[in-house]
Amino acid sequence: MVQFESKTMTENLKHHEYGPSGLGLLERCTGSHSAQALAEDRDSEAAAEGRLLHSLVPYDTPIPETVSIDQEGLVDRCRQILATYMETGWSDIEYERRVTLRDTDGSEINFGTVDVLIRYPDHTVIIDWKFGRVIVPSAETNIQLANYAAAIMQELGQDRCIGVVYQPRSTEPPTEYVFSDAATIASNIKYLIQREKNQKLAGLYVYIPGDWCRGCRALSTCNAVRSELPNNSYGKHNPPIQPADTLAEFRRARLAERYGRSAIDEIKRAIVANQSHGLALVERPGNRKFKSVSETLDIATENVEYSQLVDAGAISISVRRLEDLLAKEWRKAGVSVEECKRIFREKFNDVLTRGESRYEIREIPDDESQ
Numbered sequence: 001m002v003q004f005e006s007k008t009m010t011e012n013l014k015h016h017e018y019g020p021s022g023l024g025l026l027e028r029c030t031g032s033h034s035a036q037a038l039a040e041d042r043d044s045e046a047a048a049e050g051r052l053l054h055s056l057v058p059y060d061t062p063i064p065e066t067v068s069i070d071q072e073g074l075v076d077r078c079r080q081i082l083a084t085y086m087e088t089g090w091s092d093i094e095y096e097r098r099v100t101l102r103d104t105d106g107s108e109i110n111f112g113t114v115d116v117l118i119r120y121p122d123h124t125v126i127i128d129w130k131f132g133r134v135i136v137p138s139a140e141t142n143i144q145l146a147n148y149a150a151a152i153m154q155e156l157g158q159d160r161c162i163g164v165v166y167q168p169r170s171t172e173p174p175t176e177y178v179f180s181d182a183a184t185i186a187s188n189i190k191y192l193i194q195r196e197k198n199q200k201l202a203g204l205y206v207y208i209p210g211d212w213c214r215g216c217r218a219l220s221t222c223n224a225v226r227s228e229l230p231n232n233s234y235g236k237h238n239p240p241i242q243p244a245d246t247l248a249e250f251r252r253a254r255l256a257e258r259y260g261r262s263a264i265d266e267i268k269r270a271i272v273a274n275q276s277h278g279l280a281l282v283e284r285p286g287n288r289k290f291k292s293v294s295e296t297l298d299i300a301t302e303n304v305e306y307s308q309l310v311d312a313g314a315i316s317i318s319v320r321r322l323e324d325l326l327a328k329e330w331r332k333a334g335v336s337v338e339e340c341k342r343i344f345r346e347k348f349n350d351v352l353t354r355g356e357s358r359y360e361i362r363e364i365p366d367d368e369s370q
């Protein structure tokens with residue numbers, strides 16, 4: 001298991017209050033800015049993995065042993081894309097480059113860090129890597145990329161910047177767009193930030209729920225989402241969940257989750273019955289699996305020891321399926337269900353163990369919760 005570095009202070013300081021990476025959400029839901037300011041800034045495994053993979057893209061960076069083959073593949077794909085943008089004529093390449101967007105009077109509008117900057121005499125190429133699975137806006141409609149491009153064009157006095165977004169986990173090729181009008185981009189971003197500030201000054205918080213909520217740190221406390229009303233909610237944002245409210249909140253969240261799942265199933269049925277609009281069922285390839293365990297083991301043990309396969313968790317046996325299989329055989333001989341279970345436990349007692357514990361929320365009965 002790869003160990004990821006937790007977010008350091010310097011990491012946090014690198015971000016502007018209205019930084020480029022948050023503008024996409026601000027554009028869609030101005031209330032998200034102050035809502036997120038109230039929410040705890042928790043690090044996540046996905047974010048930590050993203051930081052690690054970003055740091056591995058530069059060609060001269062050795063890939064640590066602990067990085068999985070999948071992750072190494074993602075880095076390789078980024079390096080291949082990088083190569084396609086490093087044709088002849090480039091003069092310099094920088095990684096994790098800080099850029100500042102300025103207003104017409106030279107004052108700072110915001111700043112951020114662009115993943116890759118490649119300089120050519122009359123233009124630059126900037127690349128933004130996205131290691132998540134959620135499809136992000138293409139280069140042409142990507143305000144984060146536009147922000148970086150305008151800042152670079154301002155700094156270098158150039159009027160052309162090729163912006164590229166690449167998601168190595170998706171099957172889609174990178175998208176690119178030639179940005180050219182730094183002044184307009186800067187004034188649009190300034191307007192967007194000022195709009196949020198004006199609303200806050202007026203005590204007006206506008207929440208627009210939608211797919212983008214998945215990227216919002218305030219999702220679990222959001223009034224607009226909580227009230228499950230798919231429309232604008234005006235008014236002050238709810239504080240974090242209070243201890244006394246956790247039970248009621250858990251029941252609501254569980255209901256919403258169950259509602260969500262059953263609604264999705266219902267919609268799937270409607271699509272199949274051609275009773276839907278704007279939706280389609282897209283077939284996705286199933287997970288890879290081996291046709292033959294024994295052949296697979298033969299091939300694998302040509303390269304590694306059997307014990308390595310077990311230690312790495314590369315091979316495992318489904319306890320439930322094996323128990324079912326054996327029980328079916330014993331039942332044919334008239335052995336009772338309970339007896340089958342007892343025999344199974346007895347036979348496999350020395351080799352059976354428990355995996356890592358997992359935790360689920362349970363309601364405490366009233367008489368115990370006082």
Ligand code: SF4
Nearest residue numbers: 029032209213216222
């Ligand atoms: S969860 Fe959605 S609606 Fe609520 S603040 Fe965040 S982006 Fe806005």
